[in-house]
Amino acid sequence: xxxxxxxxxxxxxxxxxxxxxxxxxxxxxxxxxxxxxxxxxxxxxxxxxxxxxxxxxxxxxxxxxxxxxxxxxxxxxxxxxxxxxxxxxxxxxxxxxxxxxxxxxxxxxxxxxxxxxxxxxxxxxxxxxxxxxxxxxxxxxxxxxxxxxxxxxxxxxxxxxxxxxxxxxxxxxxxxxxxxxxxxxxxxxxxxxxxxxxxxxxxxxxxxxxxxxxxxxxxxxxxxxxxxxxxxxxxxxxxxxxxxxxxxxxxxxxxxxxxxxxxxxxxxxxxxxxxxxxxxxxxxxxxxxxxxxxxxxxxxxxxxxxxxxxxxxxxxxxxxxxxxxxxxxxxxxxxxxxxxxxxxxxxxxxxxxxxxxxxxxxxxxxxxxxxxxxxxxxxxxxxxxxxxxxxxxxxxxxxxxxxxxxxxxxxxxxxxxxxxxxxxxxxxxxxxxxxxxxxxxxxxxxxxxxxxxxxxxxxxxxxxxxxxxxxxxxxxxxxxxxxxxxxxxxxxxxxxxxxxxxxxxxxxxxxxxxxxxxxxx
Amino acid sequence: xxxxxxxxxxxxxxxxxxxxxxxxxxxxxxxxxxxxxxxxxxxxxxxxxxxxxxxxxxxxxxxxxxxxxxxxxxxxxxxxxxxxxxxxxxxxxxxxxxxxxxxxxxxxxxxxxxxxxxxxxxxxxxxxxxxxxxxxxxxxxxxxxxxxxxxxxxxxxxxxxxxxxxxxxxxxxxxxxxxxxxxxxxxxxxxxxxxxxxxxxxxxxxxxxxxxxxxxxxxxxxxxxxxxxxxxxxxxxxxxxxxxxxxxxxxxxxxxxxxxxxxxxxxxxxxxxxxxxxxxxxxxxxxxxxxxxxxxxxxxxxxxxxxxxxxxxxxxxxxxxxxxxxxxxxxxxxxxxxxxxxxxxxxxxxxxxxxxxxxx
Numbered sequence: 001x002x003x004x005x006x007x008x009x010x011x012x013x014x015x016x017x018x019x020x021x022x023x024x025x026x027x028x029x030x031x032x033x034x035x036x037x038x039x040x041x042x043x044x045x046x047x048x049x050x051x052x053x054x055x056x057x058x059x060x061x062x063x064x065x066x067x068x069x070x071x072x073x074x075x076x077x078x079x080x081x082x083x084x085x086x087x088x089x090x091x092x093x094x095x096x097x098x099x100x101x102x103x104x105x106x107x108x109x110x111x112x113x114x115x116x117x118x119x120x121x122x123x124x125x126x127x128x129x130x131x132x133x134x135x136x137x138x139x140x141x142x143x144x145x146x147x148x149x150x151x152x153x154x155x156x157x158x159x160x161x162x163x164x165x166x167x168x169x170x171x172x173x174x175x176x177x178x179x180x181x182x183x184x185x186x187x188x189x190x191x192x193x194x195x196x197x198x199x200x201x202x203x204x205x206x207x208x209x210x211x212x213x214x215x216x217x218x219x220x221x222x223x224x225x226x227x228x229x230x231x232x233x234x235x236x237x238x239x240x241x242x243x244x245x246x247x248x249x250x251x252x253x254x255x256x257x258x259x260x261x262x263x264x265x266x267x268x269x270x271x272x273x274x275x276x277x278x279x280x281x282x283x284x285x286x287x288x289x290x291x292x293x294x295x296x297x298x299x300x301x302x303x304x305x306x307x308x309x310x311x312x313x314x315x316x317x318x319x320x321x322x323x324x325x326x327x328x329x330x331x332x333x334x335x336x337x338x339x340x341x342x343x344x345x346x347x348x349x350x351x352x353x354x355x356x357x358x359x360x361x362x363x364x365x366x367x368x369x370x371x372x373x374x375x376x377x378x379x380x381x382x383x384x385x386x387x388x389x390x391x392x393x394x395x396x397x398x399x400x401x402x403x404x405x406x407x408x409x410x411x412x413x414x415x416x417x418x419x420x421x422x423x424x425x426x427x428x429x430x431x432x433x434x435x436x437x438x439x440x441x442x443x444x445x446x447x448x449x450x451x452x453x454x455x456x457x458x459x460x461x462x463x464x465x466x467x468x469x470x471x472x473x474x475x476x477x478x479x480x481x482x483x484x485x486x487x488x489x490x491x492x493x494x495x496x497x498x499x500x501x502x503x504x505x506x507x508x509x510x511x512x513x514x515x516x517x518x519x520x521x
Numbered sequence: 522x523x524x525x526x527x528x529x530x531x532x533x534x535x536x537x538x539x540x541x542x543x544x545x546x547x548x549x550x551x552x553x554x555x556x557x558x559x560x561x562x563x564x565x566x567x568x569x570x571x572x573x574x575x576x577x578x579x580x581x582x583x584x585x586x587x588x589x590x591x592x593x594x595x596x597x598x599x600x601x602x603x604x605x606x607x608x609x610x611x612x613x614x615x616x617x618x619x620x621x622x623x624x625x626x627x628x629x630x631x632x633x634x635x636x637x638x639x640x641x642x643x644x645x646x647x648x649x650x651x652x653x654x655x656x657x658x659x660x661x662x663x664x665x666x667x668x669x670x671x672x673x674x675x676x677x678x679x680x681x682x683x684x685x686x687x688x689x690x691x692x693x694x695x696x697x698x699x700x701x702x703x704x705x706x707x708x709x710x711x712x713x714x715x716x717x718x719x720x721x722x723x724x725x726x727x728x729x730x731x732x733x734x735x736x737x738x739x740x741x742x743x744x745x746x747x748x749x750x751x752x753x754x755x756x757x758x759x760x761x762x763x764x765x766x767x768x769x770x771x772x773x774x775x776x777x778x779x780x781x782x783x784x785x786x787x788x789x790x791x792x793x794x795x796x797x798x799x800x801x802x803x804x805x806x807x808x809x810x811x812x813x814x815x816x817x818x819x820x821x822x823x824x825x826x827x828x829x830x831x832x833x834x835x836x837x838x839x840x841x842x843x844x845x846x847x848x849x850x851x852x853x854x855x856x857x858x859x860x861x862x863x864x865x866x867x868x869x870x871x872x873x874x875x876x877x878x879x880x881x
Contacts, residue, residue, distance in 0.1 A: 091749075091751060091752075091756070092749045095703070095749040095750065095751070095752065096749060101595065101706070101752060102595070102598045105561065105589045105590060105591050105599070106564075106567075106589045106590045106591070107564075107590070107752065107753065107756070108564070108567075108590070108755060108756070108759075109755075109756050109759050109760060112760070112763050112765045114765075134691070176695075177678070177680050177695045177696040178695060178696040178698065178745075178746035178747070178748070179745065179746060179747060179748025179749075180748070246691045247691075247694070248694075248695070251760075251765045251766070253756070253759075253760055253763075253765060255756065258589065260599065260600075264559060264587070264603065267589055268587050271567075271571075271588070271589065275571055293763055293764070293765070294763060295759045295760070295762070295763040296762075296763075297762040297763070297780060297785045297786070297787065297788065298783075298785045298786065307764075308692075309641070309692035309764060309768075310691075310692050311691075311692050311693070311694050311695055312760075312765060312766040312767055314746075314747055314748030314749065315748045315749035316748055316749065317744075317745060317747065317748040317749050317750070317880075
């Protein structure tokens with residue numbers, strides 16, 4: 001003890017000044033790395049984490065994921081040993097899972113942002129929503145039900161902003177006075193069906209949702225965190241009127257928690273990081289850079305954040321209510337999906353690759369995350385050209401027939417021929433033009449290929465084809481999966497052109513990529 | 522130049538730490554060097570243990586303390602043999618942890634804090650207007666929550682909209698309730714049930730199955746209305762101070778006092794003392810000798826007692842320190858707990874059973 005004090009005194013002497021306090025103690029625990037599994041929108045915290053490294057010596061290695069997927073990862077024990085901490089949008093999901101709650105300690109909210117409704121200035125003016133402080137979910141629902149507005153929202157099965165919106169709208173429409181019950185959900189169902197008919201854009205993550213909104217340009221509103229909407233206004237020149245609905249909001253409070261599986265000294269680092277983040281400097285930086293609300297009372301919210309209070313709508317207290325609400329969204333309330341799989345079954349897919357592809361698709365025909373009721377699934381295997389086009393619709397109440405038929409088709413896939421990527425994509429868009437009817441499907445194309453284009457149209461040819469499509473056809477994005485020896489830059493080009501997103505199955509398993517894409521379909 | 526100084530500083534500090542570690546190792550038996558003790562604590566005590574002055578005062582007693590937070594009842598599920606002490610927020614959960622103690626000497630209760638309800642002043646004024654509370658202070662910053670009237674309102678699923686004077690407060694809608702933590706995880710949530718059940722049981726502590734049955738309907742209402750609850754008391758208080766969440770939140774008096782003593786502008790705040798409440802006597806359960814030393818230091822060291830007051834705790838025994846320190850904030854705090862009755866707490870088994878039935 002005395003030796004250390006002497007050393008500190010020497011250090012102070014060398015500097016000619018000493019800030020004193022607990023600096024020496026902090027130095028003793030800090031430095032090193034913390035691996036954090038984080039909600040995807042936390043990618044905007046990079047400048048704050050850089051400041052944290054400067055101040056504490058702690059380096060954060062963040063892996064981003066949808067909030068609900070992250071909860072699943074922790075629940076299944078897959079976070080043990082891989083991560084030291086979790087940093088999710090909300091603790092609500094953790095609280096529904098006592099098995100997960102036991103795996104975390106030191107859970108501390110770090111900042112707050114309510115889920116809000118951003119509507120373009122033009123639409124807000126048209127609808128007469130001139131006062132965002134006094135506009136309600138009930139008014140928004142009415143406008144959507146009357147066909148006056150469409151919007152984008154993330155998948156509530158994967159992402160917290162979508163889940164929060166689902167709770168908020170269900171609470172508002174059922175006039176629930178407290179935490180949602182099954183009876184409330186029943187009561188809200190007709191109104192919710194009308195509301196979700198207006199959802200023209202979905203996404204597995206809130207970050208991509210904003211990109212897609214800007215690319216697609218058909219929706220006029222976006223459900224997202226207040227912070228994300230205001231940041232878009234600031235950085236990407238959108239003109240959202242940001243409504244925190246007057247009949248209640250669900251707020252993300254971003255608790256940072258250490259995993260009990262991490263070693264004690266690493267958990268100390270997580271606490272030191274939390275302590276830094278709750279300090280005034282970090283809180284000020286957070287609110288100014290990310291437009292979230294501070295949780296330390298001595299720091300004021302950044303300028304564009306309005307002070308008006310809102311009723312906070314509670315998360316459901318029981319998993320059965322939550323699960324029933326999600327299942328209802330998935331199979332009944334949301335727009336049905338029209339999903340086209342353009343699948344490379346060229347000669348190079350022979351063996352393990354084809355086996356992996358079959359397994360990945362078969363997984364989507366059973367279990368909790370199977371193809372949804374009312375979903376229309378089209379399989380277009382290709383080699384030198386499209387080999388067949390087979391479509392199955394999952395019937396509510398009797399889903400097994402279609403699911404079994406899909407399994408049989410998948411099982412019959414055989415590897416043969418060259419690789420005609422672009423001609424096959426053109427065929428997929430052609431099929432969608434023919435199939436178009438009055439059903440308001442959410443339409444997507446998934447492209448899985450393990451090689452480069454060797455037959456049919458070229459990349460340039462496809463670009464010309466796509467750009468000549470009518471606007472409503474161009475709204476269908478392609479989600480390419482990088483796999484085997486496929487050409488990443490070529491596939492990235494397809495995603496960029498069509499407003500889709502690239503998924504990588506070269507690092508992780510193929511079935512995980514197919515599963516992740518479900519959030520975008 | 523700055524950079525070089527930084528490096529010099531880092532080297533010196535590293536050397537210092539290394540020296541301390543070596544010194545610690547060498548002389549551990551003599552008991553004069555710092556011993557590092559690890560503990561799991563209720564989250565409301567985290568700021569206390571992380572205060573640099575507390576760190577310094579503990580170092581002067583030869584202790585370096587590392588803490589993690591968890592709900593007091595959740596501590597049962599943690600591997601306590603990794604720790605030197607556990608510091609739940611009251612006696613009942615501490616009792617459940619005592620079998621981890623590897624040494625002689627029982628638990629220590631260095632300080633306590635009564636449960637209070639923090640409210641937005643506008644919400645507190647509406648409660649007062651409807652006979653659910655009385656207010657004091659020039660700006661209505663302190664008051665009493667009438668538990669009997671509040672519980673009757675809860676029994677009837679009273680909503681804010683049904684109360685007089687709510688017009689113009691769009692945030693005040695939905696069922697009237699106090700937000701608490703999960704009574705199965707956290708001490709403050711369980712003590713809320715203790716206080717409410719005492720009142721609902723005719724001012725008698727619940728001690729038998731008949732009492733549990735008599736009160737379970739009401740307790741279930743108090744809990745179910747809240748939906749998912751947080752597992753530790755720091756979270757709901759942070760939400761409250763940042764303007765998120767319900768306008769009425771159950772917290773420890775200490776959390777509010779700590780904010781005031783740090784000279785932080787509390788914003789629109791009224792502290793309501795339930796006329797029947799429960800005090801949580803924060804109870805340190807030593808697992809190892811180091812844990813016991815920490816408990817002793819907290820109980821007896823004058824400097825540490827003073828720092829506990831700075832963080833809003835009331836030290837055990839007569840506490841003129843608390844009254845003196847909080848004198849400037851008498852507008853918010855009921856320093857002598859005038860008109861506040863302390864309800865006895867049911868046994869851990871009864872409390873657990875009540876929480877199970879309320880949550881389930």
